[in-house]
Amino acid sequence: MAPRAPFVVPALKKHTATVIMAHGLGDSGAGWMGLAQNWRRRGLFEEVAFIFPNAPTIPITVNFGMSMPGWYDIAKLGRDVDFEEAVRAQDEPGILRSCDYLNTLIKEQIDEGIKPSRIVLGGFSQGASISLFTGATNKEKLGGVFGLSGYLVLSDRVKNYIPEGWPNKKTPFFIGHGTEDAVVPYEFGTTSAKVLKDLGLEDIQFKSYSDLGHSADPLEIEDLEKFLQQTIPSEGDGQTSAGL
Numbered sequence: 001m002a003p004r005a006p007f008v009v010p011a012l013k014k015h016t017a018t019v020i021m022a023h024g025l026g027d028s029g030a031g032w033m034g035l036a037q038n039w040r041r042r043g044l045f046e047e048v049a050f051i052f053p054n055a056p057t058i059p060i061t062v063n064f065g066m067s068m069p070g071w072y073d074i075a076k077l078g079r080d081v082d083f084e085e086a087v088r089a090q091d092e093p094g095i096l097r098s099c100d101y102l103n104t105l106i107k108e109q110i111d112e113g114i115k116p117s118r119i120v121l122g123g124f125s126q127g128a129s130i131s132l133f134t135g136a137t138n139k140e141k142l143g144g145v146f147g148l149s150g151y152l153v154l155s156d157r158v159k160n161y162i163p164e165g166w167p168n169k170k171t172p173f174f175i176g177h178g179t180e181d182a183v184v185p186y187e188f189g190t191t192s193a194k195v196l197k198d199l200g201l202e203d204i205q206f207k208s209y210s211d212l213g214h215s216a217d218p219l220e221i222e223d224l225e226k227f228l229q230q231t232i233p234s235e236g237d238g239q240t241s242a243g244l
Helices: 029-041 083-088 092-111 126-137 186-199 218-231
Strands: 007-009 017-022 048-052 057-059 067-069 119-124 144-148 173-178 204-209
Touching: 007 029, 017 029, 017 092, 017 126, 029 048, 048 092, 083 186, 092 119, 092 126, 119 126, 119 218, 126 144, 126 173, 126 186, 144 218, 173 186, 173 218, 186 204, 204 218
Parallel strands: 017 048, 017 119, 119 144, 144 173, 173 204
Antiparallel strands: 007 048, 057 067
């Protein structure tokens, strides 16, 4: 089943940058729109359009095969599953389909005149996982990639999907993870950051959040805000978004 059209929070001023943020398993793009609306109320990122895509509704193995919004099927999940076991049980066809879909959204923005270097891709949980993979393997050099409470899917073979010359080798990556995450274990985040570093990614920032479970807290959102200010500063007046 094809995904529903994304939710979009348009830029308030001249559109010069885009953030695409993918939601987690069972959620929808609407679940994260409040993030952009909060920044709007504070006068931040007025040149940025925010796109919140919706995953297709698919059968999910850990949900007893019942259908729910998901970027790919998940067979194993939780604190009792180690990273290598999770990697072995991955839905590679589903991951690649969602990767293609996110790449289509990126291309649409480029076709509308947004520079790839002014596009940031990211997400939460399953959305973070698909975004980390899509960002690392994209053919265009993006402005930044972020993942909250997720992990790098297909980490054992991601190098096979990286284009020649690795356009995003120097692209800033931000990974945030709670130390008490019982859904996507904290070690999944640290291991993913290590895999990317070992592959040769040059600009990766990993931040841990004490006592945080499978969610985002104000400190993590503040760190994400700073990341966006650094990767897609305002072009309108030479100031960063922090000065708007």
